[in-house]
Amino acid sequence: MNDSARLPWPIKLGSALALIVLLLPVVIVVLAGLNAGDYLTFPPQGLSLRWVIAFLQSETFFGAYLFSLGLAAITMAISTAIGTMASIYLTRSPSAGAKVMRGLFLSPIVLPGIVLGLALYVFYVSTDIGLARTFGGLLIGHVLVTCPFVIATVSASLVGFDLSLEEAARSLGAGPLQAFRLVTLKIISPAVGAGSIFAFIISFGQFDLSLYLGTTNLTGLPYAMYISLRYKFEPTAAAAGIFAIVLVIVSMVLSSRLINLRKLVARA
Amino acid sequence: MDMAATATVEQTARASWRSAYGSPRSRLWLLVVPMTLFFIVFFVFPVLSLFAVSLDKPVAGVVAAKGDFVLNNYVRFFHQPLYYDSIFRTVWISVACSAIAALLGYPLAYLIAKTEHPGRNTFLMILVLASMQLDGVIRLYGMMVLLGDNGLINGTLLRWHAIDEPLPLMYNIFGVIAGDVQITLPFMVLSLIGVIQRINPSLEEAARSLGASRWATFRYVILPLSMPGILAGMLLVFALASSSYSVAALMGGWKVWVLPVHIYQQVSNGGHWQFGAAIAVILFAVNITAIFVYQAVAARTAGGRV
Numbered sequence: 408m409n410d411s412a413r414l415p416w417p418i419k420l421g422s423a424l425a426l427i428v429l430l431l432p433v434v435i436v437v438l439a440g441l442n443a444g445d446y447l448t449f450p451p452q453g454l455s456l457r458w459v460i461a462f463l464q465s466e467t468f469f470g471a472y473l474f475s476l477g478l479a480a481i482t483m484a485i486s487t488a489i490g491t492m493a494s495i496y497l498t499r500s501p502s503a504g505a506k507v508m509r510g511l512f513l514s515p516i517v518l519p520g521i522v523l524g525l526a527l528y529v530f531y532v533s534t535d536i537g538l539a540r541t542f543g544g545l546l547i548g549h550v551l552v553t554c555p556f557v558i559a560t561v562s563a564s565l566v567g568f569d570l571s572l573e574e575a576a577r578s579l580g581a582g583p584l585q586a587f588r589l590v591t592l593k594i595i596s597p598a599v600g601a602g603s604i605f606a607f608i609i610s611f612g613q614f615d616l617s618l619y620l621g622t623t624n625l626t627g628l629p630y631a632m633y634i635s636l637r638y639k640f641e642p643t644a645a646a647a648g649i650f651a652i653v654l655v656i657v658s659m660v661l662s663s664r665l666i667n668l669r670k671l672v673a674r675a
Numbered sequence: 676m677d678m679a680a681t682a683t684v685e686q687t688a689r690a691s692w693r694s695a696y697g698s699p700r701s702r703l704w705l706l707v708v709p710m711t712l713f714f715i716v717f718f719v720f721p722v723l724s725l726f727a728v729s730l731d732k733p734v735a736g737v738v739a740a741k742g743d744f745v746l747n748n749y750v751r752f753f754h755q756p757l758y759y760d761s762i763f764r765t766v767w768i769s770v771a772c773s774a775i776a777a778l779l780g781y782p783l784a785y786l787i788a789k790t791e792h793p794g795r796n797t798f799l800m801i802l803v804l805a806s807m808q809l810d811g812v813i814r815l816y817g818m819m820v821l822l823g824d825n826g827l828i829n830g831t832l833l834r835w836h837a838i839d840e841p842l843p844l845m846y847n848i849f850g851v852i853a854g855d856v857q858i859t860l861p862f863m864v865l866s867l868i869g870v871i872q873r874i875n876p877s878l879e880e881a882a883r884s885l886g887a888s889r890w891a892t893f894r895y896v897i898l899p900l901s902m903p904g905i906l907a908g909m910l911l912v913f914a915l916a917s918s919s920y921s922v923a924a925l926m927g928g929w930k931v932w933v934l935p936v937h938i939y940q941q942v943s944n945g946g947h948w949q950f951g952a953a954i955a956v957i958l959f960a961v962n963i964t965a966i967f968v969y970q971a972v973a974a975r976t977a978g979g980r981v
Contacts (some may be wrong), residue, residue: 421782432817519918
């Protein structure tokens with residue numbers, strides 16, 4: 408079947424334009440990171456790995472990259488655990504309260520990151536619970552902004568889940584936990600995997616929260632790049648960007664093998 | 676887990692659940708407890724404390740909420756054009772951005788929704804999702820290299836002598852809108868795909884077989900049925916664009932004073948936490964207002980159909 412032949416030309420032209428807007432800045436970052444010269448010109452002056460090597464030796468950028476990776480890994484573990492548990496309740500409970508909770512848990516997507524960061528910082532200082540400008544305080548912010556993505560992904564796979572499968576396991580003598588582990592968890596595990604990848608990537612690219620929750624020792628890659636961009640366009644930052652781009656593409660390819668990406672957007 | 680404790684919790688839970696639903700799925704609610712506690716403590720309380728701080732008397736350098744309940748900060752905001760003008764600036768930039776994102780995003784969403792080949796569909800979805808999930812600051816780096824005074828566009832045009840001085844593409848409102856569109860476009864595309872997919876293809880075929888042109892079919896069948904997705908996408912884009920600090924700071928170069936820039940300026944450069952918190956609450960209120968406008972428009976366009 409040839410899909411593209413059926414589509415009218417304005418759609419194709421518009422799609423091409425949209426893809427250019429989406430991808431051109433990413434291509435530019437890759438070119439800037441691999442460029443031989445001190446700054447990017449068109450056409451480029453040639454390829455070189457000098458900025459990639461400079462990135463790997465740079466304490467600021469490479470350190471920030473590793474910090475972001477570690478923070479994202481811990482965030483992912485927490486968000487996936489509590490997000491998956493909550494999704495099971497939210498999709499199975501018939502109560503109106505579950506709908507309200509779902510709305511609450513998804514709301515960090517639209518709450519401005521700068522507002523959430525400020526709110527958390529004010530809360531930490533007001534209550535004096537010792538989380539202001541600490542790793543724990545930053546981690547809490549990251550868990551808040553990544554949970555919605557785990558919930559959206561995992562509950563998409565749970566809607567339409569046939570409960571009788573679990574009941575069949577129960578009637579064959581499995582305990583409730585055993586039935587859950589052997590049947591339900593196995594069926595939803597690809598979605599849990601994809602949700603955790605999303606949580607990882609969202610955390611990795613989180614910038615606005617760091618404005619108030621981070622410090623000089625708690626600097627992730629986005630913040631390090633932001634500081635650098637305010638003053639100059641260091642090609643080292645672009646080289647750091649290449650590593651982030653590769654990470655995102657690998658994660659998306661992995662999650663496309665785990666779940667049907669189409670299903671994610673199918674229920675808005 | 677401690678067996679005895681589990682058993683007690685289970686009995687209590689079962690009793691209460693039974694009374695409500697008469698069902699033995701007793702411990703189901705336990706699953707949502709960690710998330711609920713986490714959100715109450717670290718989301719609801721902090722947002723409330725931000726409200727409380729915005730109602731405190733302004734004292735430079737003091738962060739903690741005191742509970743004065745005065746309106747000084749809000750009065751100050753609405754008495755100075757420097758501040759209240761930024762509401763209109765923020766709103767019009769965000770409305771422009773959501774309109775452009777809808778125009779740009781619709782064709783791509785339509786293409787993806789109609790692409791049935793699984794490999795090609797997945798490939799396009801990966802492109803959109805990856806560009807959504809890639810750190811915004813990295814994408815802004817690309818935008819800045821493209822649009823700057825010595826950037827790719829201006830640099831190339833200058834070398835070809837097509838222009839005598841650089842076009843003002845960045846560090847102004849144009850740059851902020853361009854940056855916002857780039858950052859928010861994937862969200863628009865994703866919220867459209869699902870809606871376009873759900874439009875029954877036989878409606879389109881019926882219109883065509885009754886003699887409607889391709890354009891008329893689109894204008895009177897497809898577009899009205901896509902409206903819920905377009906509006907939801909525009910709301911999402913509005914919320915993201917109005918609250919993005921990084922786009923306004925980097926693409927606007929501190930020359931475009933939108934609400935997030937004011938917040939950052941007040942808090943980080945002046946230590947005016949109370950006033951900064953008040954602006955944050957105002958930004959929040961702008962987004963809540965946008966939700967109400969969206970619901971009114973959505974109810975109107977649905978026009979009785981759901």
